[in-house]
Amino acid sequence: MRFDIITLFPEMFAAFLESGVTRRAYASGQVAVHLWNPRDYAQGNYRRVDDRPFGGGPGMVMMVEPLQHCLDAIRAARAEAGEVQPAPVLLFSPIGVTLKHEVVAQWSDSQGAVLLCGRYEGIDQRFIDKHVTHQVSLGDFVLSGGELAAMVMLDAIARLQPGVLNDEGSFQQDSFNPALDGMLDCPHYTRPEVWEGQEVPGALLSGHHANIERWRRDQRLRITASHRPELIDQARAQGLLNVKDEG
Template sequence: MRFDALTLFPDMFDVVSQAGVTGRAHKQGIWQMRTWNPRDYTTDVHRTVDDRPYGGGPGMVMLADPLNDALDQALADRGDKPEVILLSPTGRRFNQAVAQELAQGPGAVLVCGRYEGIDQRFIDARVTQELSLGDFVLSGGEIASLAIIDSVVRLLPGVLNDADSARQDSFHADNSGLLDSPHYTRPEVYRDQAVPEVLMSGHHGRIQAWRREQSLRLTALRRPELIEQARQRGELNKADERFLASLDDGGVS
């Protein structure tokens, strides 16, 4: 897998290629990262990548030509036809399902806008998909791109020490898209709070059932819409529904 980024700030991507589990996987050759600075594809002495918007208004707009030439170089270097993804508030909401979808492919070219935006003609001609992290504004697409890269790369085989770690994560399809259950580690008692007894039992069936119930409880309390979505997909069994009904009877706590 390979990610490319069209960005005015290529050094920002060192965090995923050099640090943490993604950095380790990068060193192992599990995935690749390349950056392409639109300033390197300008023709004037000032290396101009933006200009004033037609129609007036505040801010500047990124020029289409430097982005177009940078993208051409990235695609030629890759030699394949990946998704060209623009990080944009008008895009599809990025979630775990999208991360799993991207993890099955060859990677993508991520277009990181700055200023007031990008010339729409570049978007219309070259972008194949737009993604948004949520209903908030960032100074540019780099931070959103880093989040996407991290969430996708950790799903690749061999990146995490235990493959089950990703499957148990919040929002993962193997967990019915629910929130993950609470986790505990040593010491057994911390500030007068003990680890739940079931986790000390060694009984894998009981532990699995407890974790499922805790996942259901936490999701019902914090993100009830995820319960309904899982229900609509047919991913809740009779035991799940009985437990949820017991929460309704006694209140979620």
């Protein structure tokens, strides 16, 4: 799977790509990430990538030409690497679909995409109209650019790749995963067994596998019911909860 990221701030990705359990996925190319700066495709001494908006108003708008040359270079590189169908182009923007487990799972099972990170007041709409196939939002707030959103999505995608997490941290145990009926995760504890008078729940110390699993499922249901009751309704509608669970 290959992601080509169009960003005016490629340096933002350095620590992200080199840190944590997902680092191996990027380093091995299991989730290949290529960074492209439109400034490298801009004309003139100043390599200008933005200009004032027609009609006036605050801020600057990313110009269409450097983006087009940058995308041409990406398309050529992907074709060289054997790609037949042009990859989808995904823009991070508040008007996109909200990023949820289903969206991550869909991209994690794909050939990848071109990820377009906007900056300033936005991107010339003509580039969006011509090339962007999907738009994704992190939520109802405005970021200064799409880079953080791209990293959020890549991280969530990398965790879902087979073999990226070791067994203990398996993604099937994560919140929202269909393997756990889309419930929220249960609480976790480690040593010491007692801290400031608070004890680790006895079931987890019992060594009895079935009891531990029952306790975890009960906790997932309790936490989901109190924090995100609509997820319980969804699971019920999908026939995933049985009477025993709900008792």
